[in-house]
Amino acid sequence: MVKKKILPKDGNETFCMAPWSHTYVSPQGERRLCCASREKSSWIKQYIDVENDDKSTEFVPSKLDEHWNSEYMKDIRKSLMAGEEIEQCQVCNHKLLNLHTYRGYFNHQLFPDKIEEAFEKTRDDGYTEMKPISYDYRISNLCNFKCRMCGDQLSSSWEAERRQMKNWTPEGDPWMTPENRTKLQNFTREVLEKELWAAVHEERIEEIYWVGGEPLMFQIHWDIMEHLVKTGQSKNVVVRYNTNLSRVSWKGINLYDLLKHFKHVNISASIDGTGPIVEYVRHGIKWDKWLQNFKDGLFLKEMYGDAGIVLDVTITSPGLFAMKDLFDLALELDVISYIKKTFEFDPAIVMSPSMIPRPILEPLVDDILNYMRPKVTDKTEIYIEALEDVRNIKTFEEKYPNWLEGLQRGKTSLYEVDKFRNCKYNIEDIFKQYNTDLYKWWKTIPYETFI
Numbered sequence: 001m002v003k004k005k006i007l008p009k010d011g012n013e014t015f016c017m018a019p020w021s022h023t024y025v026s027p028q029g030e031r032r033l034c035c036a037s038r039e040k041s042s043w044i045k046q047y048i049d050v051e052n053d054d055k056s057t058e059f060v061p062s063k064l065d066e067h068w069n070s071e072y073m074k075d076i077r078k079s080l081m082a083g084e085e086i087e088q089c090q091v092c093n094h095k096l097l098n099l100h101t102y103r104g105y106f107n108h109q110l111f112p113d114k115i116e117e118a119f120e121k122t123r124d125d126g127y128t129e130m131k132p133i134s135y136d137y138r139i140s141n142l143c144n145f146k147c148r149m150c151g152d153q154l155s156s157s158w159e160a161e162r163r164q165m166k167n168w169t170p171e172g173d174p175w176m177t178p179e180n181r182t183k184l185q186n187f188t189r190e191v192l193e194k195e196l197w198a199a200v201h202e203e204r205i206e207e208i209y210w211v212g213g214e215p216l217m218f219q220i221h222w223d224i225m226e227h228l229v230k231t232g233q234s235k236n237v238v239v240r241y242n243t244n245l246s247r248v249s250w251k252g253i254n255l256y257d258l259l260k261h262f263k264h265v266n267i268s269a270s271i272d273g274t275g276p277i278v279e280y281v282r283h284g285i286k287w288d289k290w291l292q293n294f295k296d297g298l299f300l301k302e303m304y305g306d307a308g309i310v311l312d313v314t315i316t317s318p319g320l321f322a323m324k325d326l327f328d329l330a331l332e333l334d335v336i337s338y339i340k341k342t343f344e345f346d347p348a349i350v351m352s353p354s355m356i357p358r359p360i361l362e363p364l365v366d367d368i369l370n371y372m373r374p375k376v377t378d379k380t381e382i383y384i385e386a387l388e389d390v391r392n393i394k395t396f397e398e399k400y401p402n403w404l405e406g407l408q409r410g411k412t413s414l415y416e417v418d419k420f421r422n423c424k425y426n427i428e429d430i431f432k433q434y435n436t437d438l439y440k441w442w443k444t445i446p447y448e449t450f451i
Helices: 064-068 071-083 087-093 102-110 112-120 157-163 178-200 219-230 256-259 276-283 285-295 299-304 318-333 358-375 382-391 403-421 427-434 436-444
Strands: 024-025 133-135 205-210 238-243 262-272 308-315 337-339
Touching: 064 071, 087 102, 087 262, 102 112, 102 299, 112 256, 157 403, 178 427, 219 256, 256 299, 262 285, 276 285, 276 427, 308 318, 308 382, 318 358, 318 382, 318 427, 337 382, 358 382, 358 436, 382 403, 427 436
Parallel strands: 024 133, 133 205, 205 238, 238 262, 262 308, 308 337
Antiparallel strands: none
16 A cells, blocks of 8 residues: 655654665664664664564674665655654654754754655655765774763773673673674675765765764774865765764874865764763763863854854763753853753663652752753753753653662662772762762662672
């Protein structure tokens, strides 16, 4: 049966341009609709994925030509053109991570002029003549940070630590086995890098999103960016980054010098607080160095508008106590912020502010809001919206029947890592310093001790 096609202007609220323009690959070689899609993994589950009982442990990667008009992708396009809500798009449909959705970026900011073309160039069976023009290839998990709401799939430093701690298994983490590691490296070199270069040489790229791992550690990033500038393609390319901003140069090449040549630039500089708190949450960051790198990039606001360089904030449970300082920094530098909360799919995610019981959470957040409201501006209104969301969503106690058992697992895991890293300042110290009630409650959560 042929599904009816409904344009967004005629009331289609679920349509997204991503399956007509964008191609995404995770550091473990999984092809997805985008980085925010909740999908059934083919072999490695990402943190936001839906459950998949028949998941394989064998790495059998696909090439872009095989994936782009596969039956899976064609079914996605048919459903989205019909205005149907699909499970892959839950993050945008229900705003699970952000108040501002990725769908909105593709439809309203990046490719609004290509929506009708997408309908015209797509057959009833979902096959499209359009080729991807937006690339998000996370070709490696190479990263020099071990952020506490991250993990081994997105950080080689986390991966190395897990190997050292010997708390991984080939069954649970098949991508970490030597044979699969070799397959992944070969796939990256022989397929993904060639696909990226093919799009560059065909002058087809209109947007490229550099994410990792830490993308400013990828040699191919610097090679492609230099090529785009030297060939003049850069003037037609939108470039985005999600970076820990620990460096802005590589082997004598300065990032900010390259970025002056592009059609539009957006640097989302990941940050979760200030000073000692952020140095705990984002293990590896040097706060003063990060802040100087960010300030050096403020000229991008003049060239590309407020989105040129932004604070990309993840709200964590310890990071709540640095939100006032981060808010003041946004005011001082006159920059906008993107804000998301730590995604929790299990009550063991103790970095999530939702792990805090409501009688403690509400007055804690209210205090932050009361501090911010008299000083809020158009650019910082997002802090109010995001913190109100944190205040009002269900806590672990309200959401999970096994919430206490989950907190015990989470606290045990966190303390195991803290002990391995020989941390001199930890989450307990933060709670004790800033909120007596939270500290006392946290101390009641039992955990396994380590010798």
